[in-house]
Amino acid sequence: MCGIAGFVGQGDRDDLDAMLNALVHRGPDGRASTVDDTERVHLGHTRLAIVDLAGGTQPMWNEDRTLCVICNGEIYNHLELRGLLQAKGHVFRSDHSDTEVLVHGYEEWGEELPLRLNGMFAFAICDWTRRRIFLARDRFGEKPLYYSHRPGLFAFASELKAMIRHPGVARTINLRALQKFFAYGYMPAPSALYDGTCKLPGGCHLTFDMASRTIRVGRYWQFALTPDESLGDDREASLAEELRHLLLQSAKRRLMSDVPLGIFLSGGIDSSSVLAAVASHLPTDQVETFTVGFTEPSFDESAQARAVATAFGTRHHEEILDLAAARGMMAQVLSQLDEPLGDASIIPTFLVSRFARTRVKVALSGDGGDELFAGYDPIKALAPARLYAHFVPRALHRGLRRLAGLLPASTRNMSLDFKLRRSLMGLSYPRALWNAVWLGAVEPDTMADLFDEPISSEELFEEAIALWNRNPRLGLLDRTLEFYTNLYLQDDILMKSDRASMMSSLEARAVFLDNDMVAFCQRLPARFKYRNGERKYLLKKAMAPLLPREVLHRRKKGFGIPVAKWLRALPAIPPMTPVAGVRTRWVEACWRDHLAGRRDHRLFLWSWLSLQSLLPVLNEGR
Numbered sequence: 001m002c003g004i005a006g007f008v009g010q011g012d013r014d015d016l017d018a019m020l021n022a023l024v025h026r027g028p029d030g031r032a033s034t035v036d037d038t039e040r041v042h043l044g045h046t047r048l049a050i051v052d053l054a055g056g057t058q059p060m061w062n063e064d065r066t067l068c069v070i071c072n073g074e075i076y077n078h079l080e081l082r083g084l085l086q087a088k089g090h091v092f093r094s095d096h097s098d099t100e101v102l103v104h105g106y107e108e109w110g111e112e113l114p115l116r117l118n119g120m121f122a123f124a125i126c127d128w129t130r131r132r133i134f135l136a137r138d139r140f141g142e143k144p145l146y147y148s149h150r151p152g153l154f155a156f157a158s159e160l161k162a163m164i165r166h167p168g169v170a171r172t173i174n175l176r177a178l179q180k181f182f183a184y185g186y187m188p189a190p191s192a193l194y195d196g197t198c199k200l201p202g203g204c205h206l207t208f209d210m211a212s213r214t215i216r217v218g219r220y221w222q223f224a225l226t227p228d229e230s231l232g233d234d235r236e237a238s239l240a241e242e243l244r245h246l247l248l249q250s251a252k253r254r255l256m257s258d259v260p261l262g263i264f265l266s267g268g269i270d271s272s273s274v275l276a277a278v279a280s281h282l283p284t285d286q287v288e289t290f291t292v293g294f295t296e297p298s299f300d301e302s303a304q305a306r307a308v309a310t311a312f313g314t315r316h317h318e319e320i321l322d323l324a325a326a327r328g329m330m331a332q333v334l335s336q337l338d339e340p341l342g343d344a345s346i347i348p349t350f351l352v353s354r355f356a357r358t359r360v361k362v363a364l365s366g367d368g369g370d371e372l373f374a375g376y377d378p379i380k381a382l383a384p385a386r387l388y389a390h391f392v393p394r395a396l397h398r399g400l401r402r403l404a405g406l407l408p409a410s411t412r413n414m415s416l417d418f419k420l421r422r423s424l425m426g427l428s429y430p431r432a433l434w435n436a437v438w439l440g441a442v443e444p445d446t447m448a449d450l451f452d453e454p455i456s457s458e459e460l461f462e463e464a465i466a467l468w469n470r471n472p473r474l475g476l477l478d479r480t481l482e483f484y485t486n487l488y489l490q491d492d493i494l495m496k497s498d499r500a501s502m503m504s505s506l507e508a509r510a511v512f513l514d515n516d517m518v519a520f521c522q523r524l525p526a527r528f529k530y531r532n533g534e535r536k537y538l539l540k541k542a543m544a545p546l547l548p549r550e551v552l553h554r555r556k557k558g559f560g561i562p563v564a565k566w567l568r569a570l571p572a573i574p575p576m577t578p579v580a581g582v583r584t585r586w587v588e589a590c591w592r593d594h595l596a597g598r599r600d601h602r603l604f605l606w607s608w609l610s611l612q613s614l615l616p617v618l619n620e621g622r
Contacts, residue, residue, distance in 0.1 A: 002027040002058070004070040004145075005162045006043040006124055007155035008133065008210060016042040018165040019157055026072070026158060026502050034059045034068060036128070039210055043126060045070040048505055050362060053258050055094035062103045063091055066129045069102045072158050073121030073143045074509070076253040081105060081116065098256075099123075106134065114138075114205055114220050118253070118515040122200075124156060131210040139221050140368070140513050141189065141202025141490040144338070144498060148197045149215050154208045159338040160193060170195040175581045179455050182442040182607060185342030186492040188463045193339045193614075202490050223485045223518070224471070225478045227525040236541065239528065243520060243542040250514035251277035254364055262288035262360040264352055264508075265316070267304025269536060269543065269551055270366025270375070274511045276546040278364065279312050289314040290356040290363065292348055296323050299562060304554060311548050319355045326351065327566050334613035336503050342441045342607035343492050344563045349500035357504040367497055368512035371485040372521040373536040374477065374529040378438055382476050385434065388427055429457070431476075432468035435483045436461050439492075441607040449586045463487060477526045564602040568595055577615045 003023025005016065013035060020031055027046025034043050045058040051074065059068040075081070078098035086092065090104040098119070105113045106125050111134065120142035125134045135156060137145045146163050147156040153168040163169050177191040187193065189201035200206055203221040208214075231239065251274060255261065263278060265271050278287055289309045293302025302318055309316035326347055333350050356363045370376050429437050429444065437443055442450055444457045458465065467482055474482070494510070501508040521529075528538040540552045573591040578584055587608060593599040 002048055002070075002072045003046040003158045003162065004044070004072050004122065004124060005155075005157040006041070006070065006126075006133075007153060007166060007168075008039065008041050008208065009153040009155075009213075010040075010168050011042060011153070011155075011166055013042065015166050016044050019162040020044045020046055022162040022165050023158055025505055028505050030057065032057060032059060039128070039131070041126060041133075041210075043068065043070055043124065048361070048507060049259070050074065050507055051256060051258055052094055052097040056097040056099060058099060060094075060097070060099050060103060062107060063093075067103050067106060067125060067127055069099060069106075069123055069125045071099045071102055071121055071123035072145075073119060073123070073138065074098060074256065074507070075101060075117055075119040075121060076256060076514070077118040111205060111207070111218070111220075120509070120513075122158060133208040133210070134205065135200060135208075136205040136220075137200045137202055139203045139515070139518075140223070140485075140494060140510075142494050142498065142510060142513065144495070145200045146192055146197055147200060147206065147215075149208075150196055151213075154213070154215065160197065161338055163197060164194060169197065173579060175451070175453060176455070178579070178582075178611070179447060179451060179453075179460060181340055181342070181611070182450065182604070183440050183444065183447065183460045184436055184464075184487070184491075185439050185441045185603060185607060186488070186495065187339050188487055188491050199491075223482065224522065225474060225482055226522055227474075227478065228523040229525055231523070231525055231528070233527075236528070236538070239524070240538055240541040240544075243517075243538055244546070246514070246517045246520055247273060247511070247542070248277045248280050250511050250517050251364070252281050253514060254509045254511055255281060257362050259361040260288070260359065261362040261364070262290055262356055263314075263364045264356065264366070265289040265291050265305045265309060265314075266301050266366075267291075267306075267308050267551065268301070268366070268554065269539065269547070270369035270512070271305075272308045272547055272551045273369070273539065273543050274364050274366050275308065275312055275314065276543060277511065279314075280546075284313045285315065287312070287314045288356075288360055289316045290352055290359075291316070291318045292352040292355055293318060293320045294323050294326070294348075294561075295320065296562060299323070304551075308548070308551060317355070317359065319351070321351065323562060323566075326561065327569075330566070330609070331613060333500075333503070334610050335616070337499055337610065337614060339495075340607060340610040340614060341492065341496060341499075342603055342610065343496050344561050344602075344606050346496050346500055347561050349496055350503055353501040353506050353508070354504045357506040360506075362507045362509065363501070364509050364511050365497060366512065367493055367508075367510040368489060369536070369539070371481065371489045371493075372512055372518065372529075373539045374481060374526075375535050376484065378435065379477065379480065379530055379535055380533060382480060385427055386476060389431065394428075432465045433457065433461055435480055436464040436487075439488065441603045450583060452581050452583065475526060477530055481526075481529070563606050564594075564600055567602060567605050568597065570595065574609065574612070577612060579611070579615075 003026030005019040023046045027048045029049040030047040061068045075098040078101045081101040085104045094100045114136040120138045122137045122143040122145035148169045157163045172195045174195045181187045189199040192199045207216045291305035294300045531537040590601045594601040
């Protein structure tokens with residue numbers, strides 16, 4: 001895991017150093033750079049050494065130094081690719097660096113290289129012969145990559161904090177991107193926080209031509225469900241066996257490491273499945289597991305995690321925190337985020353990452369299991385939502401929402417009143433917007449109260465609408481899973497995991513996002529994911545021989561914190577830095593209503609705090 005940064009055009013070595021200084025947490029083990037004054041190319045890398053500690057220094061070159069690469073991530077199938085490339089005559093200098101397959105792979109396959117990679121990555125290859133720079137990001141966007149293109153400058157970096165250290169990159173907030181952030185609760189790619197900056201979407205590559213100073217963005221892969229309805233229920237046992245094999249295979253690939261490695265363990269089926277898969281390859285008394293628990297019962301999962309760890313006999317490590325102490329970390333964590341995020345579980349994710357880093361340098365996670373196997377709460381709401389939308393006249397929707405608004409607001413994790421109000425809010429809009437509105441911080445009709453500039457729902461949610469309309473033959477469940485996997489997973493879950501782990505210089509690896517596992521899930525009919533009210537149906541069947549029964553049928557809790565309660569405990573409305581185009585008075589009114597207990601604005605106010613925590617960064621380093 002590392003940080004990368006570079007630019008072509010205006011700027012000098014001091015600018016590159018400033019960018020790299022902002023990425024030290026991503027690569028504390030070393031840094032290096034290369035500069036070509038003729039082409040005005042500057043490339044830099046900060047390294048978190050994980051694989052081939054001695055031979056993995058970057059930038060890394062090919063034999064005749066006509067190509068070099070800087071990479072953030074891991075290529076899990078690098079040994080197979082190395083063998084293929086050596087058979088074609090390529091000469092490797094490192095002993096077993098996964099990064100070196102990128103230079104030789106690009107020589108051999110060009111822009112088709114990313115399709116051959118099984119891993120998480122964001123890399124830049126400088127091709128001096130063709131005078132171009134080739135960037136690519138992994139299929140799901142596990143590793144971040146931003147860029148800016150304007151006259152006289154093309155710049156890129158792993159984080160926006162590094163990008164804006166270059167004087168040629170704007171620091172003014174992009175209002176349209178900010179509107180999308182409040183609409184979704186995260187910033188969907190390619191939107192990025194600052195004017196003139198973009199987030200390269202997962203599954204995409206970009207080519208910058210040094211001669212013409214132009215860029216070209218292409219998509220090499222996108223998650224799309226293609227259910228094979230010929231897979232009948234008579235295949236259930238064989239499909240479960242195949243899934244179990246794929247999970248064990250994926251875990252084995254992600255054990256690739258020359259440094260200590262562990263597992264995030266919550267006690268739920270996803271992380272427990274990861275542990276079971278790892279236990280098939282390693283003695284369990286050598287497996288390190290990590291859990292962070294809380295003193296508040298409705299948010300604590302430590303007992304369940306402890307039970308799973310005990311069942312497998314791992315070296316289990318547990319840290320129980322008082323929520324008041326965790327609350328004190330809000331400002332610290334939010335200020336280190338690269339872009340605003342409306343997901344408050346960034347706090348416990350940071351805490352478990354920091355805790356794990358005291359013993360290991362790599363941690364395996366269950367990220368992606370909910371998206372691939374229909375694990376989220378709204379999945380169970382789809383059937384009643386369909387009936388509600390069909391039978392309840394739209395004229396009654398507002399009245400029913402007002403009635404739900406009269407319910408006492410609970411501060412418990414995913415309380416009934418919270419879920420009811422969110423459900424009814426989403427159902428006030430077309431089906432293409434249900435999922436986005438359910439998760440968003442501000443509903444579409446309220447955007448006009450927050451922003452001076454009006455925006456249509458069609459433009460605000462263009463990403464969600466495009467996904468919804470892409471394949472009309474898919475059912476409601478599959479369309480919902482495509483939304484979660486293409487948007488929410490990439491720009492919320494994986495963004496959160498990357499930033500929280502990197503704050504502690506820890507590498508996090510998502511076992512469920514292996515290429516072969518994903519291909520299996522893409523062809524799996526929806527009834528194998530959700531059946532008769534049971535989520536993750538086939539995953540539970542697959543893991544039944546390996547996991548305790550109580551894990552398979554444990555009620556999903558989620559990795560949360562008492563946001564509503566914390567916000568109400570604030571002594572007063574927090575200081576607010578004005579943001580151009582945003583109506584601060586409306587924000588203040590939301591704070592007053594929330595503090596008084598009249599309304600539950602937890603999602604919006606957390607998102608607002610996240611944004612406010614980043615604003616001081618605009619005045620740093622210049």
